[in-house]
Amino acid sequence: MTRLTEEMIIDLPENARERSKKLKEQIGMDLKTLAFKSIGENPDDYDFSDYSVASVPITAGLGVIGGFSLSVKAILEEMGFECFVTTEPDVDGFYEALEKGADIIFVADDKRFLAYNAKTGIYSENVSSTAAGYSEALDIASGGLKGKDVLVIGAGRVGSESVRLLVSKGAKVKVTDIDFGKAKDVAAEYGAAALSNVSRAISEHKYILDASPGLIPGELIVEGAVISSMGIPYSFDAEGEKKSDMIIHDPLNIGTAVMAAKCVASPRK
Numbered sequence: 001m002t003r004l005t006e007e008m009i010i011d012l013p014e015n016a017r018e019r020s021k022k023l024k025e026q027i028g029m030d031l032k033t034l035a036f037k038s039i040g041e042n043p044d045d046y047d048f049s050d051y052s053v054a055s056v057p058i059t060a061g062l063g064v065i066g067g068f069s070l071s072v073k074a075i076l077e078e079m080g081f082e083c084f085v086t087t088e089p090d091v092d093g094f095y096e097a098l099e100k101g102a103d104i105i106f107v108a109d110d111k112r113f114l115a116y117n118a119k120t121g122i123y124s125e126n127v128s129s130t131a132a133g134y135s136e137a138l139d140i141a142s143g144g145l146k147g148k149d150v151l152v153i154g155a156g157r158v159g160s161e162s163v164r165l166l167v168s169k170g171a172k173v174k175v176t177d178i179d180f181g182k183a184k185d186v187a188a189e190y191g192a193a194a195l196s197n198v199s200r201a202i203s204e205h206k207y208i209l210d211a212s213p214g215l216i217p218g219e220l221i222v223e224g225a226v227i228s229s230m231g232i233p234y235s236f237d238a239e240g241e242k243k244s245d246m247i248i249h250d251p252l253n254i255g256t257a258v259m260a261a262k263c264v265a266s267p268r269k
């Protein structure tokens with residue numbers, strides 16, 4: 001998994017509302033609505049203003065990322081949750097969150113970003129949530145992907161979950177990866193087609209879900225492309241932005257919002 005850096009998210013807290021407004025301009029719904037729609041729920045059915053959410057800094061592995069917990073807090077507050085960052089990290093921070101009555105607790109180490117509803121036991125994680133949010137955004141942006149050719153770039157954890165979701169939405173899914181073996185395995189598992197030439201695949205598709213950390217040269221992008229790109233760092237140059245009709249991207253917002261929606265909406269399993 002690609003690890004965020006402080007510079008990628010340094011302006012996230014003050015831009016959270018702006019990004020949600022931009023999403024509404026792009027796909028006609030704000031972040032909260034997209035998050036609930038991507039799990040098949042209507043945000044109006046939920047009043048989560050009385051939810052308390054904690055973001056706990058985690059020092060494990062490569063350690064805390066400056067601004068990460070504050071970014072999680074800002075994303076959740078923009079959705080309407082009341083959120084705090086614990087003063088302590090790690091287990092003591094988790095304890096502090098429970099002591100302060102947090103309903104949902106967000107924690108991330110280098111391998112997993114988890115949200116846990118301490119009241120219901122429901123939990124969600126970032127890989128499937130990010131795939132759900134970006135696949136839904138592409139479905140909406142395309143006017144409905146059923147029967148349409150869609151290219152997924154990247155056959156990693158998020159890319160393969162995106163292939164599964166896009167196939168379930170009735171899209172004709174192609175998947176490509178610099179490791180063609182991975183693309184073939186994912187394609188076989190979910191009923192998609194694997195393409196070995198990454199550059200040619202990109203230059204032949206209008207609808208693209210980008211789940212790769214690589215930069216995508218603008219000369220590969222087709223005119224009028226509709227791109228949903230969760231890849232970090234941001235993958236597009238000026239030419240790619242000019243040629244594409246829409247690029248949906250953020251460093252953390254959509255995945256985190258879907259995690260929260262899942263923790264609020266899921267009935268006890």
Ligand code: 2YC
Binds near residue numbers: 005056069109113252
């Ligand atoms: O500040 C902290 O608590 C750090 N332990 C957070 C580490 C997050 C590592 N994961 C990532 O950077 C990416 C994010 C896009 C979310 C999932 N993986």
